[in-house]
Amino acid sequence: MRLSSYFMPTLKENPSEAQIVSHRLMLRAGMVRQASAGIYSWLPLGFKVLKRIEQIVREEQDASGAQELLMPTIQAADLWKESGRYDDYGKEMLRIVDRHEREMLYGPTNEELITDIVRHSMKSWRDVPKNLYHIQWKFRDEVRPRFGVMRGREFLMKDAYSFDLTKEAARHSYNKMFAAYLRTFARMGLKAIPMRADTGPIGGDMSHEFIILADTGESQVYCHRDIVDFDVLGSAVDFDDVAALQGIVDRWTAPYAATDEKHDIEAFAAIPADKRIEARGIEVGHIFYFGAKYSKPLGAMIARPDGELVPVEMGSYGIGVSRLVGAIIEASHDERGIVWPEAVAPFKVGLIDLRPADAACAAAADRIDGALRAAGVEVLHDDRDDSPGAKFATMDLIGLPWQLVVGPRGLAQGVVELKQRRTGERQELSIESALARLTLR
RNA sequence: CGGGGCGUAGCUCAGCCUGGUAGAGCACCUGCUUUGGGAGCAGGAUGCCGGAGGUUCGAAUCCUCUCGCCCCGACCA
Numbered sequence: 001m002r003l004s005s006y007f008m009p010t011l012k013e014n015p016s017e018a019q020i021v022s023h024r025l026m027l028r029a030g031m032v033r034q035a036s037a038g039i040y041s042w043l044p045l046g047f048k049v050l051k052r053i054e055q056i057v058r059e060e061q062d063a064s065g066a067q068e069l070l071m072p073t074i075q076a077a078d079l080w081k082e083s084g085r086y087d088d089y090g091k092e093m094l095r096i097v098d099r100h101e102r103e104m105l106y107g108p109t110n111e112e113l114i115t116d117i118v119r120h121s122m123k124s125w126r127d128v129p130k131n132l133y134h135i136q137w138k139f140r141d142e143v144r145p146r147f148g149v150m151r152g153r154e155f156l157m158k159d160a161y162s163f164d165l166t167k168e169a170a171r172h173s174y175n176k177m178f179a180a181y182l183r184t185f186a187r188m189g190l191k192a193i194p195m196r197a198d199t200g201p202i203g204g205d206m207s208h209e210f211i212i213l214a215d216t217g218e219s220q221v222y223c224h225r226d227i228v229d230f231d232v233l234g235s236a237v238d239f240d241d242v243a244a245l246q247g248i249v250d251r252w253t254a255p256y257a258a259t260d261e262k263h264d265i266e267a268f269a270a271i272p273a274d275k276r277i278e279a280r281g282i283e284v285g286h287i288f289y290f291g292a293k294y295s296k297p298l299g300a301m302i303a304r305p306d307g308e309l310v311p312v313e314m315g316s317y318g319i320g321v322s323r324l325v326g327a328i329i330e331a332s333h334d335e336r337g338i339v340w341p342e343a344v345a346p347f348k349v350g351l352i353d354l355r356p357a358d359a360a361c362a363a364a365a366d367r368i369d370g371a372l373r374a375a376g377v378e379v380l381h382d383d384r385d386d387s388p389g390a391k392f393a394t395m396d397l398i399g400l401p402w403q404l405v406v407g408p409r410g411l412a413q414g415v416v417e418l419k420q421r422r423t424g425e426r427q428e429l430s431i432e433s434a435l436a437r438l439t440l441r
Numbered sequence: 442c443g444g445g446g447c448g449u450a451g452c453u454c455a456g457c458c459u460g461g462u463a464g465a466g467c468a469c470c471u472g473c474u475u476u477g478g479g480a481g482c483a484g485g486a487u488g489c490c491g492g493a494g495g496u497u498c499g500a501a502u503c504c505u506c507u508c509g510c511c512c513c514g515a516c517c518a
Contacts, residue, residue: 012467012479013453017511037510091442092517109518143442143516150518157518209518218517283518320518354477389478396478407477417477 001347003382008045010394020216022329023148025338029398031325038145038153045398046325048346050156053324054135056187056343057158064180064239066131066160071113073137077103079112083297092140106139111294111316114161119300122312125165127302129173133160135321147218150282150326160317165302170289170313174206175245177287177317179237181210182252184319185284186232189341190331192284193227195257199288206289206315209259214330217280222268224255225275259283282327289315338399339422347380349438350400352391354407356383364416365406368431375439396421404434 009030017034018024026032031046042050058068074096080086086093094106107113114132122128135158145153162173178194185192194208211221213228230252238244256267259281268276292311294300301309320327332339342348349372353365365381372379380400382391388407395403405417410428418434419426429437 009451011452015452016447016454019512034510138518140517144512144514146512155518286518318518323518352477357476386476387478387480388476389480391479392477393479405477409477 001378001380003380004384006045006380007043008398009043010397018148020147020150020326020330021333022150022216022326025329025333025397026148026326029338032149038142038151040149040152040154045346049325049340049344050322052344052346053188053328054156054158054321057184057319057321058135060180060184060187061133061158061160063183064131064176066133066176066180068134069132070134071107071110071117071136073107073139074104075107075110075113077105079116079298080105083112083115083294085112092142094139094141107136108138108140109316109318110134110136110159111161111314112298115294115298115300115314118161118163118312119295119298122163122300122302124303125305127163128312129162129164129169131160131162131173131176133158133317148326149322150218150330152322155320156322158319158321162315162317164313165304165310167291167313170291170315171206172242172245174287174289174315175242175249176239177315178208178249178252179239179245181285181287181317181319182232182248183237185210185212188324188328188344190284190328191228193221193223193257193281194252195221195223195259195281196253196262197259197286197288198262200290202290202293204289205253206287208253208287209283210285210287211257211259211281211283212327212331213277213279214282214327215280216330217282219281219283220260220263221258221279221281222260222263223257223277223279224271225277227252227255227257228277282323282330283320284324284327285317285319287315287317289313333399336393337397340399340401342401345399345401347378347400349377349379349402349404350395350398351379351381352395352403352405353381353383354388354391354405356385358408360411361406361408364411364431368404368406368416368435371435372438375435377438402438404438 011028014024015027018027026046029045030043032040032042035041077086093108096104096106098104137154138157139154142153145151164170164173190212192210192212195211197207197209199207256271291313295311295314300312302312303309328344329338332341351365351369353361355361369379369381399421401421403419403421410416414430415428416431416434417426417428
């Protein structure tokens with residue numbers, strides 16, 4: 001992509017409405033534009049990142065055996081009256097009346113809808129287990145949206161719902177999501193720590209928030225250092241191996257890790273001082289077992305092998321996809337701008353042509369651009385007629401993992417400069433070795 | 442929903458107190474010079490001063506109402 005024709009309206013100055021760093025950088029990098037409070041348009045650069053994150057989430061859900069579907073954003077109020085949540089949900093729910101005076105709502109979540117789908121077609125123990133998910137826009141009319149896309153009113157969320165015959169089977173479904181989440185966040189270059197979360201009226205130990213550590217996080221969290229140093233899961237996870245999966249969950253839930261509201265001061269104090277971590281965290285995922293909370297009132301019953309009808313055992317599993325865009329920036333930036341983990345970066349390489357007016361520079365840059373694209377590497381090629389400083393600053397701001405600088409000075413020596421955004425490390429190489437480096441893997 | 446603040450050019454903001462032809466920097470357009478970390482000079486375009494009422498000869502400025510946005514708190518993924 002040539003920057004001269006790409007729609008990427010960057011800002012040199014900080015918009016006054018943005019306080020938190022990810023919000024500022026997203027606006028400055030031209031990733032999003034606020035449409036109204038807590039509601040954003042996603043511009044090309046931001047949309048690319050959003051789709052990358054969404055795709056990683058999708059791949060890992062699929063790998064765990066979950067099946068994707070798509071439910072609507074607008075739901076009928078009737079279902080919510082049936083579950084009893086229509087009145088409970090309060091003003092956070094955006095209520096709409098259609099032309100027939102029928103009460104509708106913009107879905108803040110989908111438990112009712114999925115349960116409705118399932119109750120009509122899941123009748124027997126033979127129909128479970130199932131895990132159905134979708135990635136869809138939700139709306140919660142927050143009193144005070146803030147932090148840009150991290151706490152918007154409209155947000156993109158992956159929500160999965162599991163269906164099982166027994167609580168034991170539901171635990172395995174829960175564990176699958178637990179492992180899938182570890183993999184998902186690790187792939188995005190994040191250290192997400194599962195922390196025991198409030199289970200509400202259900203009780204038990206089956207609710208975890210996945211928290212990433214970032215100085216600007218919204219909540220205070222406490223954990224044992226060991227869990228931060230845990231290895232990311234290898235590629236081989238057998239999601240059908242009940243015992244192995246339980247082992248993974250046991251291992252990750254053994255060290256102390258809690259958010260402020262679940263914090264146990266005594267238990268934390270028992271950890272050796274040098275192993276205690278007190279930090280700020282951002283919740284990017286939440287998994288939850290809730291048994292028959294919805295299946296019972298909505299009559300989602302399945303027949304056991306002995307013929308008795310029982311409410312299906314359910315769990316729900318959310319990942320804040322749009323929130324992750326902000327959260328990743330919170331966890332990965334410096335004073336010059338965003339530092340994208342390669343897996344979610346909008347482009348892998350920023351190709352800077354320092355002097356597009358110079359025929360040799362332009363030819364070299366074009367050749368590199370073509371070679372990278374032919375190798376399947378996404379490139380943002382800065383071919384604008386602008387000062388070098390402006391180009392470097394823009395490229396640092398938008399945070400592409402690699403910058404490849406082509407200029408007259410280097411070309412005269414037969415070299416280009418390759419810079420790694422994260423470390424700032426630069427190296428002069430021949431065009432061929434730079435290409436080889438960037439097209440590896 | 443309580444408390445506070447801000448709406449003036451695409452962005453950051455001055456002007457408002459004390460009413461009198463709407464400003465600066467950056468960004469944008471033209472030309473020239475420049476070219477390895479947000480360049481220089483010259484010229485140019487850009488605004489219903491958030492909206493509606495009112496006071497006044499005259500309102501960005503004073504008064505009333507309203508809408509929007511931001512921050513702190515409570516709440517939440």
